[in-house]
Amino acid sequence: MKAKNNETYSVIRRIPLEVIERAKESSYEDMETILHFYRGYMLQFCKFTLYDASGNAYTCFDDEMFHELQSKLMDVILKKFEVK
DSSP: OEEETTEEEOOOOOOOHHHHHHHHTTOHHHHHHHHHHHHHHHHHHHEEEEEOTTOOEEEEEOHHHHHHHHHHHHHHHHHTOOOO
């Protein structure tokens, strides 16, 4: 959030359409750019808390679920993404 003239607004970051189109054409670098962009978002879905016998909390990430989300994203880009 940034303040300007006592107003707050959030900056919306987006992946350029050209990057997605090149990723669909099997550009490895552009696919990596997209995966990196969504990494934090996907990790939030994979986060869970474990507690030990003493009651201490540990935040963990499910690697298998993370890789499944990455696979689904790549699959959608390669097979279902269309520019209209």
